[in-house]
Amino acid sequence: xxxxxxxxxxxxxxxxxxxxxxxxxxxxxxxxxxxxxxxxxxxxxxxxxxxxxxxxxxxxxxxxxxxxxxxxxxxxxxxxxxxxxxxxxxxxxxxxxxxxxxxxxxxxxxxxxxxxxxxxxxxxxxxxxxxxxxxxxxxxxxxx
Numbered sequence: 491x492x493x494x495x496x497x498x499x500x501x502x503x504x505x506x507x508x509x510x511x512x513x514x515x516x517x518x519x520x521x522x523x524x525x526x527x528x529x530x531x532x533x534x535x536x537x538x539x540x541x542x543x544x545x546x547x548x549x550x551x552x553x554x555x556x557x558x559x560x561x562x563x564x565x566x567x568x569x570x571x572x573x574x575x576x577x578x579x580x581x582x583x584x585x586x587x588x589x590x591x592x593x594x595x596x597x598x599x600x601x602x603x604x605x606x607x608x609x610x611x612x613x614x615x616x617x618x619x620x621x622x623x624x625x626x627x628x629x630x631x632x633x634x
Contacts, residue, residue, distance in 0.1 A: 497537065497561050499572045502529030507539040511558055518556075525552055525580070528572045530565050537561035540569040542577065542585070551584040552577045566597035574601065574634045587632045598632050606633040 502510075507527040508520040521541050530538040538559025545551040554573055559565035570587065577585040587603065589595055595605075 495532070497530050497532050497565050497568060499568060500529045500531045500536070502527045502536065502539055504541065506536065507541050507556075510536050510539045511541075511556055514558055514560060521555060524555065526576055528569060528576060530559065530561055530568050530572075532561055538565045538569055540573050542573050545584075545586055548584065550582055551586055552580075552582050554585065554587040557587075564600075567600040570598055570603060571601035574603070585634050589630050589632060591630060595630065595632070601634070603632045603634045606631040 504521065504524050504527050507524075507529060510529070512518045512520060521543070524541045524543045527539060527541045529536050529540070538557075538561045540557040541555045542552050543555045545553040552573075554570070557566070557569055559569065574585050586606070587598065589598065
């Protein structure tokens with residue numbers, strides 16, 4: 491199907507994606523449900539997987555719950571792009587991904603994603619718990 495040393499998109503079941511992620515991520519807890527999952531392969535062997543689930547905030551949006559790859563430089567971009575195209579084909583308006591602040595965002599930009607502005611609730615001062623959570627995990631929100 492693909493040429494030599496070319497990474498290509500393959501369908502992956504939830505079980506296959508969970509097995510791949512558990513094999514490569516040390517403290518991985520398997521996902522129990524998803525809307526769909528997609529993988530990328532090199533020479534017939536799975537080298538990346540993404541699990542896409544429902545967004546809790548919006549019924550017309552999906553969220554990339556887990557993604558990991560051991561493939562080449564373009565594997566993350568391929569998975570982000572394939573997940574966005576599949577979500578659009580299923581009739582969803584948006585797909586969202588959260589990325590830790592210390593990770594590079596070049597794969598998302600290459601796949602056509604845009605950085606989403608943070609949503610403000612109108613409160614002038616956040617509670618202590620929210621400020622503490624922001625210090626622990628700084629994440630950037632992306633959408634397509």
